[in-house]
Amino acid sequence: xxxxxxAIDKGKFILTAELGPPKGTDVSNFMNKAEIxxxxxxxxxxxxxxxxxxxxxxxxxxLHLLRAGGTPIMQVTCRDRxxxxxxxxxxxxxxxxIENVLALTGDHPRFGDHPQAKAVYDLxxxxxxxxxxxxxxxxxxxxxxxxxxxxxxxxxxxxxxxVPLEPELSxxxxxxLSGATFFQTQAVFEPEKMxxxxxxxxxxxxxxxxxxxxxxxxxxxxxxxxxxxxxxIPESVEVAIRKADxxxxxxxxxxxxxxxxxxxxxxxxxxxxxGNEHRCVDVLEKAGIV
Numbered sequence: 001x002x003x004x005x006x007a008i009d010k011g012k013f014i015l016t017a018e019l020g021p022p023k024g025t026d027v028s029n030f031m032n033k034a035e036i037x038x039x040x041x042x043x044x045x046x047x048x049x050x051x052x053x054x055x056x057x058x059x060x061x062x063l064h065l066l067r068a069g070g071t072p073i074m075q076v077t078c079r080d081r082x083x084x085x086x087x088x089x090x091x092x093x094x095x096x097x098i099e100n101v102l103a104l105t106g107d108h109p110r111f112g113d114h115p116q117a118k119a120v121y122d123l124x125x126x127x128x129x130x131x132x133x134x135x136x137x138x139x140x141x142x143x144x145x146x147x148x149x150x151x152x153x154x155x156x157x158x159x160x161x162x163v164p165l166e167p168e169l170s171x172x173x174x175x176x177l178s179g180a181t182f183f184q185t186q187a188v189f190e191p192e193k194m195x196x197x198x199x200x201x202x203x204x205x206x207x208x209x210x211x212x213x214x215x216x217x218x219x220x221x222x223x224x225x226x227x228x229x230x231x232x233i234p235e236s237v238e239v240a241i242r243k244a245d246x247x248x249x250x251x252x253x254x255x256x257x258x259x260x261x262x263x264x265x266x267x268x269x270x271x272x273x274x275g276n277e278h279r280c281v282d283v284l285e286k287a288g289i290v
Contacts, residue, residue: 002099003071004043005153007268008182014209014268015289016043016073016184017280019065021056027064030056033277038070040281040290043100045184045270048075052112059089062098073155074098077106082122083131083141090135094150102155102184103128103175126174129154133179156180158208159230160188160197169200176204184270187213189234191261198265209268212258214283215251216276218242252279256286263287 007014017037022030037044046061062072074093076086090101105125109117123131131141138149156175162168172183183201188194188210201208213231215221221238224231237254244250259269271280284290 001071002153003041004073004100007042008153008207012042013263013289014043014182014207015041015284016045016209016268016270017041017277018045018047018270018272018274019061019277020047020050020275021058021061023053023055025056027056027061030061031064031068034065034068034070036278037280038065038068040284041070041271042268043071043073045073045075045102048077048104048106049080049112050075050107052079052107052109052114052117054112054114059093059096059098062093063096066097071100072098073100073102075102075104076128077104078121078123078125078128079106079109079119082120086123086128087131087135087140090132090150090152091146094135094152095148099151100153100155101132102157103132103180104157125156126171126178129156129175129178129180136179153182154180155182155184157186158183158197159186160210161186161190161193162230165197169197172201173204176206180206182207182209182267184209185211187211187231187272188262189213189237189258191258191265194262195265207267209270210262210266211270211272212255212262212283214255214271214273214276214279215241216248216273216279217251218247220274248276248279252282252286255283259283259287259289263289 046058048058058075062074065072132154135150138146158172
């Protein structure tokens with residue numbers, strides 16, 4: 001059963017989370033987290049060499065997640081593969097039972113652990129969405145018929161806090177027109193900015209799932225503010241984490257509060273815990289979702 005498709009079709013408040021594969025072949029910790037998250041979330045993103053750091057593939061991670069009873073969302077970036085490899089991997093994924101895809105540009109290799117790697121970017125994220133739509137319609141990118149079409153739910157990313165916002169809105173519309181049906185946003189800390197973005201997004205028949213980042217330490221806040229473009233943690237949030245007796249618990253409280261505020265604004269939330277994924281359930285509990 002595809003829990004994400006079911007949640008979208010029934011108009012439920014959508015719950016997704018993010019889970020990074022290991023850097024190696026030992027998937028025991030990954031599987032422990034996958035089993036915990038699978039009971040609570042409609043879909044679990046398996047990252048594709050997130051931050052350009054080499055890890056176990058998203059495709060393999062999705063297969064492990066399926067075995068744990070979860071519903072995977074396979075992240076596919078344009079960074080590492082040309083159009084042949086991307087289409088081949090997508091067909092392979094669907095043939096193995098993976099039905100949900102998130103199309104991303106991907107961070108440049110110079111930001112990762114193999115800065116000497118050559119970036120591909122044969123397609124951009126808008127083109128990638130169009131390719132997936134073509135596969136769903138039974139054709140490859142050059143119009144040749146497939147022996148068996150895919151039926152992916154196509155997701156994309158958007159940043160409702162981008163400055164200036166207008167170029168992001170234009171790209172968002174292009175992604176919708178290319179075939180995206182749900183969007184996961186970058187981390188949001190100010191619900192009023194999300195509310196402003198939703199005035200535009202509601203013109204389109206797509207689901208908006210707001211990103212909520214679960215902070216766990218002052219060091220994490222400092223790293224994000226210094227190294228993650230387009231994501232600035234508000235001073236009020238940083239001060240709260242610094243003053244807290246237990247920074248991790250304060251991060252859970254802040255995330256739960258955001259989920260409560262966002263519930264009446266968006267169609268769902270996407271929790272990102274970055275190595276602390278088991279705490280996603282704690283956020284849902286504090287927010288009164290489960």
